[in-house]
Amino acid sequence: MNNAPVIIIGGGGHAKVLADCLRLQSCRIMGFTDWDETALIPGVKRLGDDSFLQQVEPSQVHLVNGIGSVRSLELRKNIFDRFKALGFHFINIIHPSVLIANDVDLAEGTQIMAGAIIQPGCQIGCNTIVNTKVSLDHDCRISAHVHISPGSTLCGGVIIDESVHIGAGSTLIQNIHIGAQSLIGAGSVVIKDVSPGQKVFGVPAKVKEATQ
Numbered sequence: 001m002n003n004a005p006v007i008i009i010g011g012g013g014h015a016k017v018l019a020d021c022l023r024l025q026s027c028r029i030m031g032f033t034d035w036d037e038t039a040l041i042p043g044v045k046r047l048g049d050d051s052f053l054q055q056v057e058p059s060q061v062h063l064v065n066g067i068g069s070v071r072s073l074e075l076r077k078n079i080f081d082r083f084k085a086l087g088f089h090f091i092n093i094i095h096p097s098v099l100i101a102n103d104v105d106l107a108e109g110t111q112i113m114a115g116a117i118i119q120p121g122c123q124i125g126c127n128t129i130v131n132t133k134v135s136l137d138h139d140c141r142i143s144a145h146v147h148i149s150p151g152s153t154l155c156g157g158v159i160i161d162e163s164v165h166i167g168a169g170s171t172l173i174q175n176i177h178i179g180a181q182s183l184i185g186a187g188s189v190v191i192k193d194v195s196p197g198q199k200v201f202g203v204p205a206k207v208k209e210a211t212q
């Protein structure tokens with residue numbers, strides 16, 4: 001099973017970055033699935049749409065969730081839940097340049113991209129992306145299906161609940177709690193807790209409206 005080939009679900013920009021990371025780790029990539037026939041990951045075969053996976057025995061492959069972006073966190077969660085229910089396993093991806101403390105707890109299907117730093121005591125939930133050059137300081141607790149976008153800085157003890165998007169280049173001060181399904185706009189400085197489902201942005205970050 002450990003040497004099983006990898007199938008990437010999705011053929012967009014995030015999937016392309018993941019493919020590069022997998023190559024650096026000498027993983028065998030069987031291909032990617034995407035409904036869009038024009039989707040392209042250079043050097044990786046398009047296998048068809050997600051229905052291709054119906055022909056595959058779950059124990060014979062590993063999956064990687066290649067869905068990224070800001071508005072598609074729900075799709076990303078649905079893909080993970082759907083294929084987990086069918087018995088598939090999502091591998092963790094950790095770029096070789098990542099600095100990560102020994103005691104960090106990573107759940108299934110986490111993706112830690114190039115240049116990230118994760119300090120002691122952190123926990124990362126399943127299907128979460130810690131994107132390029134993110135810094136998570138000590139004791140941050142990040143739940144499932146979260147996207148922390150490139151260049152964000154989380155100070156110590158920050159808690160992020162499920163399905164939150166942290167916009168690129170944001171800073172969250174220590175011990176902040178972000179409620180589920182919130183959206184933090186790019187470049188925000190978050191100095192207060194954020195209630196579930198809120199959209200906040202700016203310096204300091206202020207509420208715009210509910211995300212749902």
Ligand SMILES: CC(=O)SCCNC(=O)CCNC(=O)[C@H](O)C(C)(C)COP(=O)(O)OP(=O)(O)OC[C@H]1O[C@@H](n2cnc3c(N)ncnc32)[C@H](O)[C@@H]1OP(=O)(O)O
Nearest residue numbers: 069070149150166167168183184185186187188201202208
């Ligand atoms: C590898 C990757 O690429 S990962 C992707 C990383 N990308 C991100 O993290 C992007 C995050 N997205 C944002 O920050 C977006 O701007 C959003 C989601 C906050 C936009 O929210 P919307 O409600 O659609 O805002 P909208 O675009 O209509 O703008 C409304 C107003 O807010 C302002 N605004 C929008 N975003 C921000 C922001 N991040 N900071 C400050 N002001 C903002 C706009 O300038 C506009 O102001 P105006 O009314 O004076 O003209």
